Amino acid sequence: LAKTTQPISMDSYEGQEVNITCSHNNIATNDYITWYQQFPSQGPRFIIQGYKTKVTNEVASLFIPADRKSSTLSLPRVSLSDTAVYYCLVGAYSGYSTLTFGKGTMLLVSP
């Protein structure tokens, strides 16, 4: 499984755009990049998934450069409720899926 590296924590203010970058230098050809969000006292929640270029949904955007060795989760205009831990995961679907969660990035949004 490809190992991921992301910052332990980030601070931001309401209304700002937040970009969290994840490094995955050993990503394999079949691997997808998936991001989860975890609020305190809750289980992780799927945010977004991509393979290359850019993916956007109602929650976030995911930017993946051509070499796929990193990815950036972009949260537009964060609010206090976006305070959470964000996990970057890399894995491949091969009939069975197991994803390895690292320590994630603790995002703290202040007023």
Next chain:
Amino acid sequence: DAGVIQSPRHEVTEMGQEVTLRCKPISGHNSLFWYRQTMMRGLELLIYFNNNVPIDDSGMPEDRFSAKMPNASFSTLKIQPSEPRDSAVYFCASSAARDPDTQYFGPGTRLTVL
């Protein structure tokens, strides 16, 4: 859809006692995962079932831990005997065959072993 259901939500027990955690996956999902989360170790995968069959139990810490999935709508994680170091939040998650990388997590069971 009710989502993944776990019970109990909180469990406090004494060292040496047997603990059973329960999980009902989302209807129609064919994969089920048990995770453990602590401050020190983060979120760890304990065991993974596919179509009710255990596929990967390499994360189960030791023989005191066991998991079963007798049918597609129910799974248990048992700890016998429990130890204080087992104190953690245990999450169950499920995913569908058509989208295996999207795991839906339950609310978790917070276990405290005294």
